[in-house]
Amino acid sequence: MAKTKPDYIAAGQDRDLYSGLIRLHVLHHAAEEPIFGLGMVEELARHGYRISPGTLYPLLHGLEKKGYLRSTEERNGKSLRKVYHATPMGRKALRAAKNKVRELFGELIEGRR
Ligand SMILES: [Zn+2]
Numbered sequence: 001m002a003k004t005k006p007d008y009i010a011a012g013q014d015r016d017l018y019s020g021l022i023r024l025h026v027l028h029h030a031a032e033e034p035i036f037g038l039g040m041v042e043e044l045a046r047h048g049y050r051i052s053p054g055t056l057y058p059l060l061h062g063l064e065k066k067g068y069l070r071s072t073e074e075r076n077g078k079s080l081r082k083v084y085h086a087t088p089m090g091r092k093a094l095r096a097a098k099n100k101v102r103e104l105f106g107e108l109i110e111g112r113r
Contacts, residue, residue, distance in 0.1 A: 013050055022049055023063065024101065027094050030069055031086035060084055068093055 015022075022044060029035050029043060037053055037060060044051050063069040068090035073080045086094065106112035 015051070015055070018049065019059075022051065023059065024094070024097050025049075026059065026063065027068060027086060027090055027097075030063075030084050031091050031094055034072075034074070034083040034085045036074075036081050036083045063090070 025044065025047065026035070026040060029040065035043075037057055040060075041051060041053055041056055044056075060069065060071075064071055064084065067087060069084045070087050071082045071084045074083045
């Protein structure tokens with residue numbers, strides 16, 4: 001029989017369930033400083049999200065297409081890399097999301113109704 005991950009681990013990596021949190025996390029960091037793909041993969045890994053560059057790059061493009069992020073090319077040694085930063089619209093979306101996260105946090109963690 002094929003080895004499968006225990007359910008709780010599989011659920012902890014359920015990308016659908018966490019996709020919004022991952023986007024907010026990305027937006028948060030992009031509002032603080034310019035971010036780049038691989039750096040963000042590492043940052044997310046630090047928080048327990050295993051996400052490959054192949055998944056993260058389309059996510060960054062999606063946020064850029066929506067107008068939340070803007071990318072520029074930055075020289076990194078001999079190569080160019082794309083860095084992203086939050087647009088004013090992205091910052092506004094992040095502020096609105098913070099209120100929703102606070103609300104959710106109240107219910108999930110603090111048991112408020
Ligand atoms: Zn972080």
